[in-house]
Amino acid sequence: MITNNAERRCRTTPRSGLVGQALAKLALTATLLLICAATARADNVLQDVTYTTAAGGQVQVALKMAQPPADPKLFATQGPDRIAIDLDATKSEFKARKLNVGVGAVNAVSALEANGRTRVVIDLFRSAPYTARVEGNSLLVSIGTAASSTTVGAMISNDPTKALSANARPEIANVDFRRGKGGEGRMIVTFSGEGASADLQRQGTRIVVELSNVRLPDRWAQKLDVTDFATPVQSMEVRPRAGGARIEINTNGAYDQLAYQTATEYVVEVSAQTDTSAANRATREPEYTGERVTFNFQDIPVRSVLQLIADVSELNVVVSDTVQGNVTLRLINVPWDQALDIILRARGLDKRKQGNVLWVAPTQEVAQREQALEDARNALEQREQVVSEYIPINYGKAKDIVELMTKATNTGGQTAPGVTNTGRSGFLSPRGSVTYDDRTNTLLISDIPKKIREMRDLIAVLDRPVDQVLIESRIVVANESYGKGIGAKFGFTGAHEDRYGNVIATSGNSSATDLMATSALANRLNGSPTGLPVALPGIGNRLNVNLPAANATGTFGLALLTHDYLLDLELSALESEGRGQIVSSPRVITANQQEATIKQGDEVGYVTISPTAGGNTVPIPNVQFKEVLLELKVTPTITQDQRVYLVMDVKKDEISGFVNTSIGDVPQINKRQIKTAVLVENGQTVVLGGVYEFRSNDELAKVPFLANIPAIGNLFKRRTHDEAKAELLIFVTPKILAQSRK
Numbered sequence: 250m251i252t253n254n255a256e257r258r259c260r261t262t263p264r265s266g267l268v269g270q271a272l273a274k275l276a277l278t279a280t281l282l283l284i285c286a287a288t289a290r291a292d293n294v295l296q297d298v299t300y301t302t303a304a305g306g307q308v309q310v311a312l313k314m315a316q317p318p319a320d321p322k323l324f325a326t327q328g329p330d331r332i333a334i335d336l337d338a339t340k341s342e343f344k345a346r347k348l349n350v351g352v353g354a355v356n357a358v359s360a361l362e363a364n365g366r367t368r369v370v371i372d373l374f375r376s377a378p379y380t381a382r383v384e385g386n387s388l389l390v391s392i393g394t395a396a397s398s399t400t401v402g403a404m405i406s407n408d409p410t411k412a413l414s415a416n417a418r419p420e421i422a423n424v425d426f427r428r429g430k431g432g433e434g435r436m437i438v439t440f441s442g443e444g445a446s447a448d449l450q451r452q453g454t455r456i457v458v459e460l461s462n463v464r465l466p467d468r469w470a471q472k473l474d475v476t477d478f479a480t481p482v483q484s485m486e487v488r489p490r491a492g493g494a495r496i497e498i499n500t501n502g503a504y505d506q507l508a509y510q511t512a513t514e515y516v517v518e519v520s521a522q523t524d525t526s527a528a529n530r531a532t533r534e535p536e537y538t539g540e541r542v543t544f545n546f547q548d549i550p551v552r553s554v555l556q557l558i559a560d561v562s563e564l565n566v567v568v569s570d571t572v573q574g575n576v577t578l579r580l581i582n583v584p585w586d587q588a589l590d591i592i593l594r595a596r597g598l599d600k601r602k603q604g605n606v607l608w609v610a611p612t613q614e615v616a617q618r619e620q621a622l623e624d625a626r627n628a629l630e631q632r633e634q635v636v637s638e639y640i641p642i643n644y645g646k647a648k649d650i651v652e653l654m655t656k657a658t659n660t661g662g663q664t665a666p667g668v669t670n671t672g673r674s675g676f677l678s679p680r681g682s683v684t685y686d687d688r689t690n691t692l693l694i695s696d697i698p699k700k701i702r703e704m705r706d707l708i709a710v711l712d713r714p715v716d717q718v719l720i721e722s723r724i725v726v727a728n729e730s731y732g733k734g735i736g737a738k739f740g741f742t743g744a745h746e747d748r749y750g751n752v753i754a755t756s757g758n759s760s761a762t763d764l765m766a767t768s769a770l771a772n773r774l775n776g777s778p779t780g781l782p783v784a785l786p787g788i789g790n791r792l793n794v795n796l797p798a799a800n801a802t803g804t805f806g807l808a809l810l811t812h813d814y815l816l817d818l819e820l821s822a823l824e825s826e827g828r829g830q831i832v833s834s835p836r837v838i839t840a841n842q843q844e845a846t847i848k849q850g851d852e853v854g855y856v857t858i859s860p861t862a863g864g865n866t867v868p869i870p871n872v873q874f875k876e877v878l879l880e881l882k883v884t885p886t887i888t889q890d891q892r893v894y895l896v897m898d899v900k901k902d903e904i905s906g907f908v909n910t911s912i913g914d915v916p917q918i919n920k921r922q923i924k925t926a927v928l929v930e931n932g933q934t935v936v937l938g939g940v941y942e943f944r945s946n947d948e949l950a951k952v953p954f955l956a957n958i959p960a961i962g963n964l965f966k967r968r969t970h971d972e973a974k975a976e977l978l979i980f981v982t983p984k985i986l987a988q989s990r991k
Contacts, residue, residue: 293318293339295367298348298358308355310371312388314339321388323381326510329448330373332390333509334381339367344538346507353377355392361507361518363435368509419444419513420464421494424487426475433520434480436498440513446493447515449508456498456506458517465494481521537584544580544588551576551596555609558592561585562607569610572598633697635680640692640705644714647685647692654707655683676704714988718885718893720845721836721982724901726921729974730827734798736967737821740791743814744769744783752780757793761786781813788817796950796967797821818964833901835881838986842886850878853904856913870912877902877918885983888928893983896926897937901977921977934982942975 294315301309312318312334322335341362348358354377360369371392378393419442427435438460446461465487472486481504486497503522508515542561546554551574559566562585576595580588593600599615601608610618642650654676677683681696683704694704742756744765754765769780797804801821809816839845852874859869882898901921907914923938952965 292365293336295336295339295341295343295360295369298343298345298360298369300348300350300352300355300358302352308350308353308392310350310355310358310390310392312336312369312390314386314388317386318383318388321381321383323379323390325376325379326446330376332371332373332379332392334369334371334388334390336367336369338365340365341367347505353392359507361509361516363516370507370509418462418464420466421460421469421487424469424473424485424496426473426478426482426485428478428480429518429520431520432480433518434475434478434482436482436485436496436517436519438496438515440515443513445510445515447508447510449506449517451506454500456500456517456519458496458498458508458515459490459493460496460515461493463493465489470494481519535587535590537587539584539586541582542580542585542588543582544578546579547577548575549577550574551592551598554578554592555589558585558589559607562589563605564602565606567606567608569608569614571611571614572596572609630678630697630699631680633699635695636698636701637693637695638701638705640694640708642690642692642708642712645712647690648687650708650711651683651685651692653711654704676700676707715840716887716988717838717840717986718887719836719838719984719986720881720883720885720895721984722834722881722899723978723980724831724833724835724879724899724921725976725978725980726831726901727974727976727978728827728829730825731972732823732825732970734801734823734967734969735821736796736798736801737794737964738792738797738817738819739794739964740788740817741793741814742786742791742817744781745813746779746781750780752783754783756786757789757791761790764790785815791815791817794952794955794965796952796965798823798967799969831903833879835879837881837883839883839885842884844882844884846880846882848878848880850876850880850902852876853916853918855915858912875916875918877904877916887985891931891985892928893931893985894926894928895981895983897981898922898924899937899979923979927981929981929983931983931985934980937979937981939976939978941977942973944971944973946971 295312296315297313299311299313301311303309314336318336318339320337322337323332325332339362341360343360346360350357354373354375356372356374358369358371360367371390373392379390381388381390383389419440421438422441423437423439425437425439427437429435440463445463448459448461450457450459469487470489472484474484476483481500481502482498483501484499486499488495488497498517498519500519504519505522506517506519508517510516540561542558544554544557551572552568554576555566555568555572574596576592578588578592578595580591589600592598593609597612598609599612601615677694677696678700681694681700683695684693685691686693692708694701696704740757742761744752744754746752746769752766752769754762754769756762756765764786765783768784772780772783797819798821801823802825803822805820807816807818835847835849837845837847854872854874857871857873859871878900879902880898880900884896886894886896888894899922903919904916905919906917908917921940925937927935927937929935946969948969948971950967950969951962956962956965958965
């Protein structure tokens with residue numbers, strides 16, 4: 250047990266005496282105990298993590314604290330092999346979070362703060378013994394090399410509650426995901442007891458955690474979508490496996506992961522990887538992290554200031570003999586690395602760092618040295634032997650790759666049938682050249698070995714299978730119609746003979762009346778005392794009003810006959826409804842950024858007349874053809890966020906009828922077409938566009954004056970009402986067919 254000074258001061262016993270004095274001393278002691286307890290609970294700070302090596306591959310890891318560490322807990326795990334150190338009530342200011350070692354049995358050291366506690370994990374290549382001790386404000390952990398049982402120093406003992414048991418099988422009690430303050434994703438798996446074992450593996454964009462010696466309840470075997478947390482983690486999937494469980498964490502973009510385990514918890518933290526590329530470092534403002542110093546000197550030699558910075562930074566500083574002169578500076582509470590940059594700029598100096606050695610010289614001298622190194626490297630390349638390589642191209646065209654890797658100074662000369670010499674430039678050295686063979690789709694490169702390796706790496710990046718896109722579209726044409734009509738036929742036919750023997754006849758038209766008059770005259774000529782009866786005209790000639798409903802589906806007839814007149818009446822009505830739907834579903838697969846076209850339809854022929862030619866006065870008939878097609882033309886582009894940008898041209902034609910001409914029928918074609926560009930999620934269905942058409946027609950035919958008579962006027966009218974609706978909708982669904990990349 251390690252106790253700090255505050256705890257030692259708290260171990261005071263009140264002396265015996267009078268009751269009042271005893272009570273006073275007890276009160277004072279209680280107050281001191283509360284103060285000491287508050288002091289003991291004060292947060293400690295992990296400031297830095299360093300390591301040193303010794304003979305035989307032994308490594309000593311030093312944890313520098315702001316105060317002496319209070320009761321640190323150490324325990325070791327196997328599969329993977331690790332040493333874990335729990336520091337209660339401790340914050341972490343170790344900015345690197347991970348220290349790569351790679352010496353002896355130690356792989357790396359990482360630190361993570363959670364819930365006011367800091368855990369330091371020492372990743373091992375293999376199981377190794379270790380000892381630990383406290384010196385001042387530092388905790389020193391020494392790791393050996395031989396695999397044996399773990400031993401611990403006398404001042405710190407393993408916490409037996411942290412030991413992992415292979416016999417017990419706890420169950421997973423909870424799987425939680427949280428977002429950290431820095432935007433990192435944190436997966437927390439809680440166990441019902443001790444004894445769980447975890448193995449983490451990184452597989453590309455996935456992190457796979459194999460949990461052994463645990464039981465997985467059915468309620469936790471599920472896939473969690475955590476995209477809304479805005480962390481590098483997109484989803485988590487928990488699945489059962491023999492003897493335990495498997496957790497797959499899917500990420501997006503470059504990331505760093507850190508994992509640690511307590512007796513009943515396993516935590517995986519995934520954070521976005523910091524861009525450390527040369528281009529990013531060149532454009533980013535420098536970050537100074539050195540220990541802060543204060544300098545106030547008047548006309549001090551530059552070499553003396555550099556010596557002071559060397560003492561503060563604990564670096565080995567080598568100063569060129571040409572560095573001379575004095576400098577006056579007043580810097581208060583600035584990082585030592587920033588102070589160094591200021592001094593170098595003020596005196597026209599520059600620095601180069603290699604390991605823990607810093608070389609300082611005038612800028613011109615540094616430039617001359619680097620130029621000399623570059624000249625020596627170029628001279629060495631000029632003397633290096635040129636070799637030849639033959640690189641087959643699998644997925645692309647050798648010609649396209651060569652054009653991408655070379656510049657516009659290519660000669661383009663033909664060297665042999667099917668082999669083209671493209672010259673040298675671009676990624677090649679001045680002595681290099683590249684050709685390609687169209688027949689075998691192979692690159693032929695001649696250059697120094699270093700450039701050959703660079704070209705192989707570049708081709709490995711370029712020569713990859715291209716993702717494909719399946720585009721499914723639906724063209725829906727919906728028609729709806731409604732019609733209603735009411736009409737009537739009405740006729741009055743009569744014949745009457747007055748006292749003077751005149752026959753007066755009336756009917757629907759003159760033909761009917763002429764027939765009846767002729768019939769009456771014939772009766773008299775045949776010796777009949779009267780002209781009656783007369784001949785009856787046909788129904789078509791007896792109608793005074795002929796306004797039936799077109800294509801009537803129902804009629805009602807009425808006739809009234811007396812001795813001298815005949816009344817005809819017919820009522821007709823129609824009501825019709827129609828619905829039709831045409832669905833066309835073209836689909837096509839194409840590679841990324843490659844246009845695809847699919848069409849289906851007919852060619853309709855019609856006759857045209859050509860002008861006469863060559864003195865021939867007879868017109869020449871020709872047969873022309875017109876395409877009536879369903880056509881889909883699309884060019885997809887897959888974006889970096891796995892969406893699809895589509896440039897589309899969709900066309901749907903159909904024949905609506907024919908126009909009769911003197912030389913034959915000419916087709917009438919209904920055309921439907923849309924041209925657009927749209928950004929669509931992978932697998933999402935969108936409506937590209939649509940046209941809605943509505944047509945309504947009311948028609949009234951009537952006999953003037955008579956149709957205006959109330960009630961009876963309906964016998965002298967015909968009403969027609971027509972409605973037609975047409976709707977065009979175009980749907981599209983793109984699906985990315987990802988290709989496997991080896």
